[in-house]
Amino acid sequence: MHPMVKPALRRGWRDLRTVQFGMAPAHAMVLGPMDTATGDFLALLDGTRGLPLLRDEGRRRGLAEGRVDALVERLSRSGLLDDATGGGPAADALRARPAELDRLRPDAAALSLVAPGPGEAMRRLAARRSLRVQVRGAGRVGAVLASVLAGAGVGRVDVQDGGCVEPWDVAPGGLPAESVGERRQEAARRAVRSAALGRPPRRGAGGSGSVPGQDDPGLSLVILAPRDGLAVHAPDPVASQPLIDSGTPHLFAGVVEGTGVVGPLVLPGDTACAGCLDLGRADRDPTWPRLLAQWRSGGPRRVPACDLALAVTVAGLAAGHATTFFDGGLPSSTGARWEISSPGLDWHAHPVWQHPACPCGAGEKVEGEQTSDTEGPHETMVGQQPHAARLSGTWRAHV
Template identity: 70%
Template sequence: MHPILKPALRRGWRDLNTVQFGMTPAHAVVLGPVDTATGSFLTLLDGTRGVPLLREEARRMDLPDGHVDTLLERLTEAGLLDDATGGGPPADALRKQTPVMDRLRPDHAALAVTTADPSEGVRRLAARRALRVQVRGAGRVGAVVASVLAAAGVGQVDVRDGGCVEPWDVAPGGQPVEAVGERRDVAARRTARTMAPDRPPRPDRRRTVPRPADPDPGGPPLSLVIVAPRDGLAVHSPDPAAVEDLIAAGIPHLYAGVSEATGTVGPLVLPGGTGCAHCLLLDRTDRDPTWPRLLVQWRSGRASRQVQACDVGLATAVAGLAAAHGLAFLDGELPSSTGARWEASAPGLDWHARPVWPHPECPCGAGERANGREVSVGGGTQDTMAG
């Protein structure tokens, strides 16, 4: 182990014997009392020395025996210590690719800040390279989500959509101007590959036995699907039939999009565990019996052929938030979109959560698992609005 104080946490002395690591309340830690000699020793925790050498340095500074080990244990418990050489073989392989690691250093720093165990940050970053994510939708939201995931080190990012890129699909980080007229999925996949730190090769498509819900069987199984429809109705009221394959295969999926100048991120659906699109539909129908009638009218019209109310600022914000929630899930966390929809409407853009409760009559099984107990999802309370 080569201990290093997490560089992303700024250090400041509150007084002669108390040091604060970090500025933001979510991650700041105050450590004390710290004597002068120990404060000087902290400067040696820069990742260039192993523990045996640190013990030798401590003896030269007349620090008592066992002081280094006690200090390292204390710093580890406080979540302030990283390991410059930890993380196992995948992390070692990533460190050897200097250009790739340079691209991912901000991501590594963020993961180090949000994880407590030394080397957990780089371990999670290296693990992303073995993951495979599919994005369904390549408009102003979906194409940006794909690019962000690829730039964050996700090994394979596939994009599925139909039609060709229209001028109104163009967005920063997503479909470029020169892609207008090309197939949406092809253009979005190309942009995502360009953003990848190591530009991974195209997946091997020679395998002949497909997996459920996996139209492209090459590479690892799908870890997550981002459902980012270009049609506003499919964002506001997701069609359960569109994700039947994901529910059947037990593949987690996260919704994101913009509908009539309202951005939505969530729910993150864990099949059989949290509320799904069908749960949302059943709940809305319970509270508003006219809802199915409205859906039939909206779906039978020509609105899907019209340009959607999806301004580029809100679309980019939705894409960024969706990608962040997706990455949190891929890294082993449960973001606040799990079983909840985060929404913000222009011009106020006040983000708030609307839980998506498991419905007892939904065949997904999440309602049966809840077994009548109150389910807390998304950090919010049950929505009572019809829409």
Template identity: 60%
Template sequence: MYPMLKPALRRAWRGRGTVQFGVTPAHAVKLSPMDIATGCFLELLDGTRGLPLLREEARALDLSDLQVDTLVSRLTDAGLIDDVRAVGSEADALRNRPGALERHRPDLASLSVVHPEPGGGMRRLAARRAMRVQVRGAGRVGAAVAAVLSGSGVGRVEVLDGGCTEPWDVSPGGLPPAAVGERRDTAARQLVRRSAAGSAPRASETAGSSAGGEPGLSLIVVAPRDGLGVYAPDPRPAEPWIASGTPHLYAGVMEATGVVGPLVLPGGTACAGCLALERADRDEQWPRMLSQWQSGRRTAVQACDLGLATAVAGLAAAHALSFLDGELPASTGTRWEAALPLLDWRSERIGAHLGCSCGAAGHTEGERVSGVEAAHDTMAG
């Protein structure tokens, strides 16, 4: 191990004997007691020295081998030490693509803060390359989500949509003006390629793929151009995802309201069917109104504020990446909504419905978490 203080965490002396690593409360760590000698020793933790050399150079600071080992151990336990030479075939493959690694340095720094174990950031960034995500929708929200996921290192990002790109589909983070008139799926594939840091992974690099086949889907992001499909999602398209155990996340804009969530973990959290049943329980007129909203052909352009759509896409992509990296984001079984003009994000927990065939209502929270871990184990293997 070649210990390195995580460079993303700025440090400052809080007083004579305490050093704070990190600025924001979510990730800041205070360490004491510290003195001038140990403070100087921190400068040696730059990833270029192994422990034997660190011990040797620390003697010039009047620090014993025991003091060095104890300090490095304390820093490691506090989540402040990274290992720039973290091992693993996926990490090695990423290091062999120096251009891509340079593009991902800000992401790697962020992951190193979020995941405290040495080398944890590198391993998770490398693991993204083996994942396959499907985005359903290439409008202002869906296209931007696909671009962010691809640019963040997800190896295979597919975008499904029909028709041709319209002028109102264009956005700074999504489809470009030059795509107007092209097939939406073709334009989205080009966007994904442009956003990626390098070429798509070979089949041999992709976990869970069969010989000559595609890997299983790690996640589906449902971001239709018609925001009603997110605000009141139709349970029928999700039935095969529930049956196959494929996690899926809803995101979109309905009129002047942005929606992110729920992230559905099949059999563990509430699904679109649960949401539909719960709404019908609360408002007996809801099914009647929904059928009217869904019927007929709409010719008017959907209301979709560009700033709100960009915010929704960014939040949805961040939640998706958090899930892919092995966490349970706040959208798990929960909807987040923000309406113009105040943009006050509010969350609503979606309860699993006893009348829904998804079976989530029979699970406890502990069983849900176990299901999430199983889903990640499946994606990893």
């Protein structure tokens, strides 16, 4: 082990005996009281020394026997310590590719703030390389989202879509202007390859990136980012049924008119799906099926409303929720839809409850609980996860 204080946290002395690590309240921590010798010793925790050398340095500074080990243990338990050589074989393989690692250093620093143990951030970052993600939709949201995931270290990002690139598909970070007229799917895949860090490992090499319970052990997530706003506002349960049947996690993201949508992230059998969303709406509004039938039967608009800044915002948030899931967490879109509307641009979360009549089976686990959300314009559920207490933990260990 080569201990180092997490470099993402800036250090400042509150007084002569108290040091604060980090600026933002979400991750800042105060350590004290601390004597002068210990304070000087902290500067040596930079990842260049192993424990034997650190013990020697501690003795030279007059620290009591065992003080170095106790300090390292205390910092480690506090979440302030990382290991410059930790993370296992996959992390070592990433360190052996310095050009790729240099591009990911900001991501590694950010992961270290939420990964508790020394070396855990590098382990999670390296595990992304063995994942496979499929993005369905290569418009302003989908193409940008796919490129962001590839640039964040996801090993295989496949994009599916039909037709040819239109001028209004072009977006910074997504489809370039020179791709207009090309096949949309091929142009998006080329953009992903341009954003990717390098060639992914061969199938089955470098650890497992699958989710327990999936039929395809190589597919970690499907992101549905349709260019048609209706398909994200009211996703068709029939279209996502194969994902439910195969146990494949999937996330919805897109723009409808002037509203961006991220979620729900569906964990089949555990959280609400598109069918639950549809049935819940019909419970609350008897005219919903009639409206939906009219919207789906009408001809598609040639140029859908999709503000560029809003589309990029949605793509970025969806990518963040996806990487949180890849890294072993449950983002707030699990069992909820995050929406942001012009012109106020305030994010609101609407819970999507498991419906007992939905064949996905999630509603059977919450019998007797509320099964429909209150999706009115002023009803929000910020930072809550209605499903969290009911998950078995299967979905948490997929890296």
